[in-house]
Amino acid sequence: MTKKFQIVGIGNAMVDVLASSTDAFLSENGIDKGIMQLTDRARGVALYDLIGPAKEISGGSAANTIAGIAHLGGTTAYVGKVKDDQLGAIFAHDLRAQGAVYETPMAPSTHDAETGRCIVLVTPDGERSMNTYLGVTEFLSPDDIDEAQMAQAEWIYLEGYRFDGPDSVAAFDKAIAACTGSGGQVSLTLSDPFCVGRHREAFRSLIQNHVDLLFCNRAEMLSMYETDDFDAALALAASEVEIVACTDGEDGAHILSHGQRWHVPATPVQIVDATGAGDLFAGAFLWGLTNGHNLETCGRMGCVAASEVISHIGARPEADLRALFQEQGLL
Numbered sequence: 001m002t003k004k005f006q007i008v009g010i011g012n013a014m015v016d017v018l019a020s021s022t023d024a025f026l027s028e029n030g031i032d033k034g035i036m037q038l039t040d041r042a043r044g045v046a047l048y049d050l051i052g053p054a055k056e057i058s059g060g061s062a063a064n065t066i067a068g069i070a071h072l073g074g075t076t077a078y079v080g081k082v083k084d085d086q087l088g089a090i091f092a093h094d095l096r097a098q099g100a101v102y103e104t105p106m107a108p109s110t111h112d113a114e115t116g117r118c119i120v121l122v123t124p125d126g127e128r129s130m131n132t133y134l135g136v137t138e139f140l141s142p143d144d145i146d147e148a149q150m151a152q153a154e155w156i157y158l159e160g161y162r163f164d165g166p167d168s169v170a171a172f173d174k175a176i177a178a179c180t181g182s183g184g185q186v187s188l189t190l191s192d193p194f195c196v197g198r199h200r201e202a203f204r205s206l207i208q209n210h211v212d213l214l215f216c217n218r219a220e221m222l223s224m225y226e227t228d229d230f231d232a233a234l235a236l237a238a239s240e241v242e243i244v245a246c247t248d249g250e251d252g253a254h255i256l257s258h259g260q261r262w263h264v265p266a267t268p269v270q271i272v273d274a275t276g277a278g279d280l281f282a283g284a285f286l287w288g289l290t291n292g293h294n295l296e297t298c299g300r301m302g303c304v305a306a307s308e309v310i311s312h313i314g315a316r317p318e319a320d321l322r323a324l325f326q327e328q329g330l331l
Contacts, residue, residue, distance in 0.1 A: 001148070002153035002156045003153060003182075003184070003304075005076055005077050005108065005149070005153045005154065006069070006074045006075050006076060006153075006154050006155065006286070006291075007066065007155045008078070008079065008149060008150060008153040008155075008156050008175075009065055009078045009080075009156070009157040009158075009159070010077065010078075010080065010157070010162065010171070010175055011060050011063055011078070011079075011131075011136045012062070012116060012140075012142075012162055013057060013063060013078075013080030013115070013137045014059050014060040014063070014091075014116045014117060014132065014134075014137065015057070015087045015090060015091055015116065015117045015118070015211075016054055016057045016059030016117070016118050016120050016275070016314070017048065017054045017055075017117055017119045017120065018052075018055050018056075018057065018120045019051040019053065019054040019055075019120070019143050019315055020029060020120070020123075021051070021121035021123055021129070022123060022124070026123070026129055027046070027123070029050065030195045032129065033123070033129050033191070034041055034129055035129065035194055036118075036128045036130040036132055036161070036195070037130065038091060038132055038164065039089065041113075041135070043131070043133070044131065045121065045191035047131055047259075055313060057094075058090060058094035058117075058316075059276075059315050059316075060091075060118075060159075061189065061279050062078065062080065062189070062279075062315070063080060063091075064279035064280065064283070064315045064316060065283040066067050066098075066100050066157070067282045067283075067316050067317075068074055068096070068283030068287075068305060068309075068321070069159075069317070070099035070100040071098060071099070071316075071321060072283070072322060074286065074291075076101070076288045077102065077103070077146075077153075078100050078104075079094055079144060079147060079175075080167040081105075081106075081136055081137045081140045081144060082106055082107070082114065082115045082136060082137065083108075083115045083135065083136045084106040084108055084277060085108060085114060085115055086115075087114070087115035087117060088106055088107075088115040088136075088257050091115065094264065103146070103149075104140075104266075105144065107136040107139070113134075113135045113136040114135045114136065115129050115136060115137075116133060116138070117132075117135065119131040119132075119161065119223065120275055122272075122273045122275070125271070126271030126272060126273060126310065128273060128275045134164065134297065135284075136163070136165055138164065139165065139167070140162070140165055140167065141170070141171055142170045142171050142173075143173045145174045145175050146147035146175065147178040150174075150179045150182075150184070151179065151181065151182035152176045152182075153184050154290055155179075155186070155213070155286060155290065155324045156176070156185075156186060156187070156195075157188075157202070157282070157286065157296055158175075158186065158187065159189055159191060159231060160190045160191030160192065160195050160203065161191045161213050163195060163197065163198070163199040164199075167203055167205060172283070173304060176233070180210070186210050186212050187211065187214070187215065187282075188211045188212075189216065189279075190203065190204075190214070190221070190223075190228050191220070192220065193219040193220050195221075196223040197223055198226065200223075200226075203224060205321070207224075207240050208240050211240075211241050212242045213241065213289075213307045214245075215245050215282045215285070216246050216247075218230060218247070218248045221233045221234065221237065223309055225237070226231030234246060234256055238257070238259075242256045242257060242258070243295065244256040245281075245282070245298075245299065247277070247281055247302075247306070249266070249272060250266055251265075251266065252265040252299075253305055255295050255298070257295055262295065262296045264296065264299035264302070264303055265303070266303055266306075266307065267303050267304050267306070267307035268307070269307040269311045271306075272311055273310060273313045273314065275309075276310070276314070276315025276316070277309060277310050279309075280315070280317065281303065281305060281306040283305060284298075284301040284304065284305035284321065285298045285299065285302040287301070287312075288301045288302075290317070297330055300328065304321070304328055305321050307320060308324060
């Protein structure tokens with residue numbers, strides 16, 4: 001049976017506020033470089049007042065992935081909670097404009113929390129340091145999961161950052177049951193090494209029992225398996241899931257499946273903003289996979305998409321990714 005959706009993503013619905021920064025600013029304001037840190041609303045407002053000119057772009061890790069898939073022409077939908085406020089309306093419009101289905105009920109305008117936002121500080125080396133106020137997206141619950149929608153997905157894509165929400169595991173469980181019960185498969189991104197550290201046991205249970213495709217980067221992989229041996233960590237992951245797709249910065253990506261391993265080189269590019277590299281890698285990889293391409297080609301597509309998104313500010317593609325794939329002989 002043909003499913004309505006190739007991929008349905010579930011994640012934290014956020015609006016990214018991107019601003020240039022210096023290492024000194026990070027140090028002066030107690031911001032750890034290169035990772036995601038959770039903040040409360042007061043901290044988020046204080047940082048916003050301190051930064052210089054900023055660009056507001058709809059973001060959220062899984063939403064970026066889904067937007068990338070929609071950009072490529074994939075049939076896709078997204079689940080993530082926003083409030084009925086200005087930023088919530090912007091988020092919903094931007095995602096739908098990409099071609100994705102977005103039907104998650106908005107939280108009422110009377111809700112105490114606001115639409116989530118992430119202040120992304122980009123240093124001259126292209127590294128991004130994220131300060132995230134989850135807002136209402138933290139309260140995504142099983143009631144927001146449409147079982148019929150999940151049953152119509154070839155794959156669901158679960159965002160690791162979502163583990164910071166109180167009802168995240170229950171929401172994921174409902175989505176997984178509906179998807180796999182109708183023959184669908186499950187992919188997961190680890191999202192951030194500190195997120196893994198906060199929720200390692202929950203991640204591990206999900207990986208061992210439900211995940212078919214695991215996305216991560218080197219730091220997340222090492223954190224997940226609590227080792228400094230990268231090859232050993234990859235082997236452990238490959239023993240637990242059918243497909244592992246692990247990015248490794250300038251060294252490209254490593255794909256493992258059924259005892260085979262492929263190394264895919266990175267696509268050279270001048271880094272402007274590293275935000276969204278892993279998100280677009282996952283989006284292109286999933287698009288390739290659901291369109292019948294082999295795993296090595298999927299990895300190469302992922303690297304091409306990642307290189308495009310880090311060549312400019314913002315985590316959504318600006319160039320025609322399919323045209324880039326054709327230039328590389330991937331289509």
